[in-house]
Amino acid sequence: MQRNSPHVVIVGGGFAGLAAARALRKAPVRVTLVDRRNHHVFQPLLYQVATAGLSAPDIAAPIRHILRGQANTAVLLAEVAGVDTAGRRLLLGEPAGSTLAYDALIVASGATHSYFGRDDWAPFAPGLKTLEDALEIRRRLLLAFERAESEPDEATRQAWLTFAVVGAGATGVELAGTLAELARHTLRREFRHIDPARARVVLLEAAPRVLPPYPESLSAHARRQLTALGVEVSTGAKVTHVDAEKVVLEGGAELRTRTVLWGAGVAASPLGRALGVPTDRAGRVQVAADLSIPGHPEVFVAGDLARFEQDGAPVPGVAPAANQMGAAAARNVRLLLEGRPTTPFRYRDKGSLATIGRKAAVADFGRFKLWGLPAWLAWLFIHVFFLIGFRNRAVVMMDWALSYLTYQRHARLILDR
Amino acid sequence: MQRNSPHVVIVGGGFAGLAAARALRKAPVRVTLVDRRNHHVFQPLLYQVATAGLSAPDIAAPIRHILRGQANTAVLLAEVAGVDTAGRRLLLGEPAGSTLAYDALIVASGATHSYFGRDDWAPFAPGLKTLEDALEIRRRLLLAFERAESEPDEATRQAWLTFAVVGAGATGVELAGTLAELARHTLRREFRHIDPARARVVLLEAAPRVLPPYPESLSAHARRQLTALGVEVSTGAKVTHVDAEKVVLEGGAELRTRTVLWGAGVAASPLGRALGVPTDRAGRVQVAADLSIPGHPEVFVAGDLARFEQDGAPVPGVAPAANQMGAAAARNVRLLLEGRPTTPFRYRDKGSLATIGRKAAVADFGRFKLWGLPAWLAWLFIHVFFLIGFRNRAVVMMDWALSYLTYQRHARLILDR
Numbered sequence: 001m002q003r004n005s006p007h008v009v010i011v012g013g014g015f016a017g018l019a020a021a022r023a024l025r026k027a028p029v030r031v032t033l034v035d036r037r038n039h040h041v042f043q044p045l046l047y048q049v050a051t052a053g054l055s056a057p058d059i060a061a062p063i064r065h066i067l068r069g070q071a072n073t074a075v076l077l078a079e080v081a082g083v084d085t086a087g088r089r090l091l092l093g094e095p096a097g098s099t100l101a102y103d104a105l106i107v108a109s110g111a112t113h114s115y116f117g118r119d120d121w122a123p124f125a126p127g128l129k130t131l132e133d134a135l136e137i138r139r140r141l142l143l144a145f146e147r148a149e150s151e152p153d154e155a156t157r158q159a160w161l162t163f164a165v166v167g168a169g170a171t172g173v174e175l176a177g178t179l180a181e182l183a184r185h186t187l188r189r190e191f192r193h194i195d196p197a198r199a200r201v202v203l204l205e206a207a208p209r210v211l212p213p214y215p216e217s218l219s220a221h222a223r224r225q226l227t228a229l230g231v232e233v234s235t236g237a238k239v240t241h242v243d244a245e246k247v248v249l250e251g252g253a254e255l256r257t258r259t260v261l262w263g264a265g266v267a268a269s270p271l272g273r274a275l276g277v278p279t280d281r282a283g284r285v286q287v288a289a290d291l292s293i294p295g296h297p298e299v300f301v302a303g304d305l306a307r308f309e310q311d312g313a314p315v316p317g318v319a320p321a322a323n324q325m326g327a328a329a330a331r332n333v334r335l336l337l338e339g340r341p342t343t344p345f346r347y348r349d350k351g352s353l354a355t356i357g358r359k360a361a362v363a364d365f366g367r368f369k370l371w372g373l374p375a376w377l378a379w380l381f382i383h384v385f386f387l388i389g390f391r392n393r394a395v396v397m398m399d400w401a402l403s404y405l406t407y408q409r410h411a412r413l414i415l416d417r
Numbered sequence: 418m419q420r421n422s423p424h425v426v427i428v429g430g431g432f433a434g435l436a437a438a439r440a441l442r443k444a445p446v447r448v449t450l451v452d453r454r455n456h457h458v459f460q461p462l463l464y465q466v467a468t469a470g471l472s473a474p475d476i477a478a479p480i481r482h483i484l485r486g487q488a489n490t491a492v493l494l495a496e497v498a499g500v501d502t503a504g505r506r507l508l509l510g511e512p513a514g515s516t517l518a519y520d521a522l523i524v525a526s527g528a529t530h531s532y533f534g535r536d537d538w539a540p541f542a543p544g545l546k547t548l549e550d551a552l553e554i555r556r557r558l559l560l561a562f563e564r565a566e567s568e569p570d571e572a573t574r575q576a577w578l579t580f581a582v583v584g585a586g587a588t589g590v591e592l593a594g595t596l597a598e599l600a601r602h603t604l605r606r607e608f609r610h611i612d613p614a615r616a617r618v619v620l621l622e623a624a625p626r627v628l629p630p631y632p633e634s635l636s637a638h639a640r641r642q643l644t645a646l647g648v649e650v651s652t653g654a655k656v657t658h659v660d661a662e663k664v665v666l667e668g669g670a671e672l673r674t675r676t677v678l679w680g681a682g683v684a685a686s687p688l689g690r691a692l693g694v695p696t697d698r699a700g701r702v703q704v705a706a707d708l709s710i711p712g713h714p715e716v717f718v719a720g721d722l723a724r725f726e727q728d729g730a731p732v733p734g735v736a737p738a739a740n741q742m743g744a745a746a747a748r749n750v751r752l753l754l755e756g757r758p759t760t761p762f763r764y765r766d767k768g769s770l771a772t773i774g775r776k777a778a779v780a781d782f783g784r785f786k787l788w789g790l791p792a793w794l795a796w797l798f799i800h801v802f803f804l805i806g807f808r809n810r811a812v813v814m815m816d817w818a819l820s821y822l823t824y825q826r827h828a829r830l831i832l833d834r
Contacts, residue, residue, distance in 0.1 A: 038563060038831040055472040057828035062559075064607045065829065074609040077563040077831075132833050142479075146455060146494040190481045192491040391819055391827050395812060402808055410808050411474035412482065414455040414494075416549050417834075 005030050005072075006337050008330075009090060009102035011080050011271065013040045013063040015319045016108035016303025019326030020333075021073055027334050031073040032100065034090065038062050038077050041131055044319060044383055045396070047174040049134035050261075051182055052142065052409040056131045058395055061388045076100070080109070082274045085296050104298045104333045107271055107285075108326060111304035111317060114265030114282065121242040125260035128171055135415065137261060141179065142414045144259045145187060148194045155256070161199040162257040164247045166239050167264030168205035169212070170354045173222060175261050176203040177357030180230040185407035201231045202255060204247070206238040206264075211354055211362065213316065218362040221371035225360035266317060268305050275299065280307045289344035291329045297336060300329035308345065315347045319386075324348065353379045358404070422447045422489075423754050425747075426507060426519035428497050428688065430457045430480040432736045433525035433720025436743030437750075438490055444751050448490040449517065451507065455479050455494050458548055461736060461800055462813070464591040466551035467678075468599055469559065469826040473548045475812055478805045493517070497526070499691045502713050521715045521750045524688055524702075525743060528721035528734060531682030531699065538659040542677035545588055552832065554678060558596065559831045561676045562604060565611045572673070578616040579674040581664045583656050584681030585622035586629070587771045590639060592678050593620040594774030597647040602824035618648045619672060621664070623655040623681075628771055628779065630733065635779040638788035642777035683734060685722050692716065697724045706761035708746045714753060717746040725762065732764045736803075741765065770796045775821070 006029045010017045013035035024031050039060040048054040064075040079093030083105070090100040113127035126136050141163070148160035165176040180201045187196035203210070203226065209219040210226065210233060226233050241248035247255045268283035277293045278286045284307035285293060291300045291308070302325035304317040315321045324347060332342040351365035353375065361375035370378060380400065387393050403409060423446045427434045430452035441448050456477040465471040481492040496510030500522070507517040530544035543553050558580070565577035582593040597618045604613035620627070620643065626636040627643065627650060643650050651666075658665035664672045685700035694710045695703045701724035702710060708717045708725070719742035721734040732738045741764060749759040768782035770792065778792035787795060797817065804810050820826060 038559065038829070055474040056832070057472040057830055060830055061827075062607075062829045065825075068607045075607075076567060077560075078567065131830065135832070142455060143494075150493060150495065190479075190485045190492075389827070391816070391825070394815065398811065399808070408482075408808070410478075410806070412455070412479045413474055413477055413548065415473070415552070 006103040007032065007101065008104045008106070008333055009034065009100060010106045010108065011035075011090070012108035012110055012303065013037070013075075014043070014108060014110050014303060015322035016110075016326035016329075017106070018063070018066065019323045020106045020108065020302060020330040021067055021070065023327045023330035024333070025070050025072070027072070027330075029072065029333075029337065031070075032076055033063060033067065033073065034076045034078050034080055034100065035063055036077070036079040037130075038064070039131070040066060040388065042387055043129075045387070046128055046131070046134050047171060047178060049131065049411070050128055050137040050141070050175065051178040052138050052412040053178070053403055054396060054399060055411045056135065058392055058399070059387065060131060061392070066388060080271060083107070083271065083299075085275060085299060088298070104300070104336060106300045106302055106326070106329045106333065107275065107305060108301070108303040108322070108329075109269035109271045109305055111266050111268045111282070111284070113262055114267035115262070116265055118242075121262075124242050124244055125166060125262040127262040128175070136417070138411070139414050139417070140259050141182070142412055145183075145191065145194070145196055145199075146414070147258070149191050150193070157194065159245065159256045160258050161194065161196075162255065162259070163199065163201045164255055164257045164260045165201065165203045166242075166247070166260060166262050168203050168207075168210035168233070168235070169263055172203060172205070172261075172263030173210060173226065173354055173356055175263060176201050176231045177226055177229050177355070177360060181357050181407070182409060184230055186409050188407075202257075203231050203233050204237040204239060204249070205233075205235045208235050210235065214352065214354070214362060214364055215369065218364055218369055218371060222354065222356055222362050225356045225372070229357045229360060266304070272301070272305050275301070290332050290342035291325060291345050292332070292342070297342070300332060302326045302329040308347070310347050316352075318352070320350055321347055353382065355379045423520040424449065424518065425521045425523070425750055426451065426517060427523045427525065428452075428507070429525035429527055429720065430454070430492075431460070431525060431527050431720060432739035433527075433743035433746075434523070435480070435483065436740045437523045437525065437719060437747040438484055438487065440744045440747035441489070441750070442487050444489070444747075446489065446750075446754065448487075449493055450480060450484065450490065451493045451495050451497055451509075451517065452480055453494070453496045454547075455481070456548070457483060457805065459804055460546075462804070463545055463548070463551050464588060464595060466548065466828070467545055467554040467558070467592065468595040469555050469828040469830075470595070470820055471813060471816060472828045473552065475809055475816070476804065477548060478809070483805060497688060500524070500688065500716075502692060502716060505715070521717070521753060523717045523719055523743070523746045523750065524692065524722060525718070525720040525739070525746075526686035526688045526722055528683050528685045528699070528701070530679055531684035532679070533682055535659075538679075541659050541661055542583060542679040544679040545592070553834070554592075555828070556831050556834070557676050558599070559829055562608065562611070562613055562616075563831070564675070566608050567610070574611065576662065576673040577675050578611065578613075579672065579676070580616065580618045581672055581674045581677045582618065582620045583659075583664070583677060583679050585620050585624075585627035585650070585652070586680055589620060589622070589678075589680030590627060590643065590771055590773055592680060593618050593648045594643055594646050594772075594777060598774050598824070599826060601647055603826050605824075619674075620648050620650050621654040621656060621666070622650075622652045625652050627652065631769065631771070631779060631781055632786065635781055635786055635788060639771065639773060639779050642773045642789070646774045646777060683721070689718070689722050692718070707749045707759035708742060708762050709749065709759070714759075717749060719743045719746040725764070727764050733769075735769070737767055738764055770799065772796045
């Protein structure tokens with residue numbers, strides 16, 4: 001609070017960055033949270049924005065609004081261009097050449113999807129990491145049905161009505177299941193020349209089963225639920241080529257489609273490499289037991305950008321892990337500034353949940369597992385509960401109830417880019 | 418309904434086009450509504466999207482969803498490039514060269530703002546006619562406060578905190594009043610280096626009073642309410658120059674501002690001129706008494722694109738007039754196809770309402786006039802009532818109540834273009 005209190009800078013307003021800021025609420029430090037966007041996004045519900053069930057503001061809130069009551073904290077909208085760890089300062093993108101000095105730094109700039117070195121596929125197969133991504137996917141999905149409606153050629157019409165989702169992790173499964181619902185129910189009776197229910201939704205996964213990190217029994221349940229929703233699930237299907245008109249699989253099989261969604265791969269934020277310490281293949285920073293980086297006890301990494309191994313496996317890139325890491329990094333910043341030894345981070349796995357569609361989800365709470373309606377209800381209530389803001393919780397609950405009863409999805413807008 | 422029923426084509430899914438389509442619901446015709454966007458927008462609430470109070474899907478709905486129950490009607494997403502009135506067909510933009518034949522045509526493609534021949538001002542002073550416009554204005558308004566927060570130079574900071582609204586018609590008054598509220602209340606306590614309440618909102622109007630079409634007494638009330646909300650009202654102020662850093666007025670006065678919003682002028686859709694009949698200076702089509710165009714009794718124009726004089730004055734470009742014209746044009750299409758004489762259009766003025774901000778509005782119902790809280794409540798209930806869809810009415814009412822109690826505006830997202 002004092003002008004000369006130590007300055008803690010946090011990069012990123014995702015789950016990890018916000019958790020870190022909140023944990024420093026009462027600390028005798030000045031905090032600056034830097035993000036290149038003005039809003040925090042509740043990423044687990046991004047697929048609902050992409051499939052027109054929710055609008056962007058329903059799942060996002062301005063970071064400075066979230067932290068408005070925290071007097072020791074300032075929020076700065078800026079792009080971080082690099083880190084001068086020796087000089088203890090961030091290099092900011094704008095105004096060019098400006099810097100931000102810190103006494104302690106928490107980097108939580110996250111990760112995005114990766115095209116495994118085939119970035120030329122990106123224009124044809126958008127991924128889902130930001131609100132802009134979600135709105136672009138929404139635009140493409142809705143436009144595909146419109147193009148099909150006015151397309152005279154039968155083969156081209158069928159290509160517009162074919163949707164490929166690459167990767168059957170949580171994002172891919174959610175997108176495929178909800179898209180099948182959109183086609184089969186929401187759009188029913190709205191077109192005159194096509195039957196949207198005839199749309200094909202093809203989920204392509206290179207691994208032998210969907211939701212690879214889950215126990216095999218839940219993968220099997222997920223596959224059954226996807227099939228029941230009308231998704232064609234293709235496992236062991238490795239994509240070797242993507243362009244504006246098709247996806248090609250290893251072995252040569254071709255899928256004629258005008259709409260490909262990307263739900264595969266992880267690429268850490270480039271800030272990880274800018275720290276000048278070892279990273280893994282995806283660019284995640286190998287952190288020490290206390291989440292600091294080698295040679296710089298005052299720099300911590302948290303969330304999806306951190307690679308932290310526990311019991312022989314990396315901690316997964318999920319919201320609860322990011323929350324825990326952010327809070328732990330902040331705790332260690334306080335200990336460090338007080339001259340006390342930092343404490344090791346320990347991830348407490350509270351279980352995994354993935355939703356698939358209407359009344360369809362899987363949940364792995366270790367000792368007990370859920371699927372179908374019970375898993376879906378658990379998923380729904382946990383996710384609505386963690387949304388930020390009373391208004392958003394109320395609206396999202398209402399939209400869920402309305403959409404459950406009527407199959408309607410209210411955000412079906414095609415906006416120009 | 419029969420394949421060989423007459424084909425009625427409607428261009429535009431605004432108030433006039435939708436009213437026309439609905440009026441043909443039970444007519445023995447095939448109807449095609451063509452729009453280049455997939456959604457109808459409730460334009461009277463666009464300013465709420467621009468000022469982050471509502472999200473885009475709250476005030477818009479897919480046209481084909483609105484008309485889904487109307488079996489004789491198809492909806493086509495397409496750009497209309499021209500009209501071949503001799504050949505009775507529309508020329509469509511995509512696929513290039515395609516056409517759409519009609520037996521009767523209703524053109525209701527609306528109007529946008531005009532820069533009075535200074536289109537070079539457009540990049541610096543966005544107007545408000547579409548959802549894309551509203552989202553761009555929202556982005557600029559919110560970004561201006563962010564830039565001010567990180568700006569070290571005092572004069573530049575003040576330029577970021579100065580907002581000019583050009584034109585004190587309904588749109589300009591709404592934008593200025595709500596923007597003042599945003600600065601003074603919503604953003605309070607969220608910044609650390611600036612006080613958003615010190616922002617200047619300057620409303621510039623060339624005419625001698627605000628809301629020129631209203632009675633003088635209501636203009637005076639509107640001005641008083643604007644001033645109470647913190648808006649600087651400048652009448653008799655003619656803009657002669659706009660660029661990225663300033664607005665210049667006739668007489669040479671300069672206003673240093675980084676954010677200019679445009680609420681002046683009317684320019685009809687270019688389709689009006691494509692009909693090859695006389696238009697007024699704004700490009701509106703001079704229609705006959707039955708809303709048809711000279712020489713083409715099977716072509717009607719309705720809504721903002723039509724210039725229709727009644728009792729010596731043009732019918733105003735407001736939603737109720739568009740609704741009435743759309744329905745009247747449809748009625749005349751039916752009469753024409755039945756071989757009966759068409760009937761003249763008569764505008765029934767039910768009054769004018771303009772909102773200014775919290776508890777501030779003016780209403781002119783001819784014999785009696787309202788201002789302040791009663792006018793605001795009348796405005797609110799009438800507008801919520803006419804929104805399309807139960808969900809939107811419920812959400813907008815809730816957002817209004819929440820915003821009234823807390824001053825919060827939930828859609829404060831800065832999204833990349």
